[in-house]
Amino acid sequence: MRIVVQEAPFDYGAECDGFATGRTDVGAVVTFAGLVRTDADLDRMEIEHYPGMTESALTAIAEEAARRWSLQDVLVIHRVGPMRPGERIMMIATAAPHRRDAFEAAEYLMDYLKSRAPFWKKEHGPQGESWVEAKATDEDALSRW
């Protein structure tokens, strides 16, 4: 298990490649990448976090996923600080013997990371800046688990 919180960009391709290399007990790898998306005029996004709690919250979420599903590895990388549209904000990866475990664990990680890890997004555009509001659908997503 590897949990990383950093300002620097990460190499999504290399991380995916490393996750699906060199093991004969892994049958299924699922990865997710979250990108800075914009429908409109977004100049940049800024992500604030709670140093210390961020790492422990992500670790607790990943450990719970490893308890619930049969997983061989879990990776979470989340950036903080300023980012531009199209940049990668974060990624997760799961490795499991079977695809259902890899998929469900990945969705669980994303649902909890979204609403239970201390990150806050602020958008900066020509109309000024505003904090991204949490969506009711993201809170509702937790009731699946």
Add this chain to the structure above:
Amino acid sequence: MRIVVQEAPFDYGAECDGFATGRTDVGAVVTFAGLVRTDADLDRMEIEHYPGMTESALTAIAEEAARRWSLQDVLVIHRVGPMRPGERIMMIATAAPHRRDAFEAAEYLMDYLKSRAPFWKKEHGPQGESWVEAKATDEDALSRW
């Protein structure tokens, strides 16, 4: 949309990277890689397919996914021929504005690809060779959709 059936290995990392690069309308990328897994003595696996129908079946499955979910791109790469334990058999990738679409479409693609695209796996080990049998759970997985 890109559908590839080939004998040669593919570059999972580079494909993932390309899928999550250079677009500001994509918020979520999900990828899946299937590997040759072995609990026991497996020397190699061989995948047979039905040239012509394979490509059209995969295209139909991907097109149906694009109808059901809001997707910006879909990729399916599936190898045929001989493969050793640890090698990558196939991958899919989905890109969408939101994570739920990317995840559900990826799971749909995998469930249908597994049971409705004309591939057959044969395992070769010290005890001889045998065709992999389809699992009832894979057929049952289709009832979700």
Add this chain to the structure above:
Amino acid sequence: MDVLYFAWVRERIGLPKERVETDAATVADLVSELRAREDRYDAAFADLSALRVAVDQELTDFDAPLAGAREVAFFPPMTGG
């Protein structure tokens, strides 16, 4: 029409593809004709629940009509992914 066999169906029948002249109205009729030919066909088609069929590269059922069909393929349940 062309009749194709894949995986263990191909191995039991002993060939991947053959040209068959037939007036069979349905896939099931074609199966009956093939089974009557030789033991290896009879054995390969003994349990239809273990087989799948495609007509002109589309999955279908054993009661599907064959009118106009150019290619019929028999194979076990698929195991991709």
Add this chain to the structure above:
Amino acid sequence: MDVLYFAWVRERIGLPKERVETDAATVADLVSELRAREDRYDAAFADLSALRVAVDQELTDFDAPLAGAREVAFFPPMTGG
């Protein structure tokens, strides 16, 4: 104890962190003390349903006890991913 503020809570109160001497028994008691201080605190804590709280870096509720707590943090619902 250390009291931390994040995102718009930090902006409204005007600082990221402060040392608070308090005998508050619960988070809610601490919130009442802070609101009584100044308008900017009162405004930041006006709608508790829009806020989340962590005690010693663990998410908890506003009725959580503060005995032994070293660090309390207030922030809006999280928006990671």
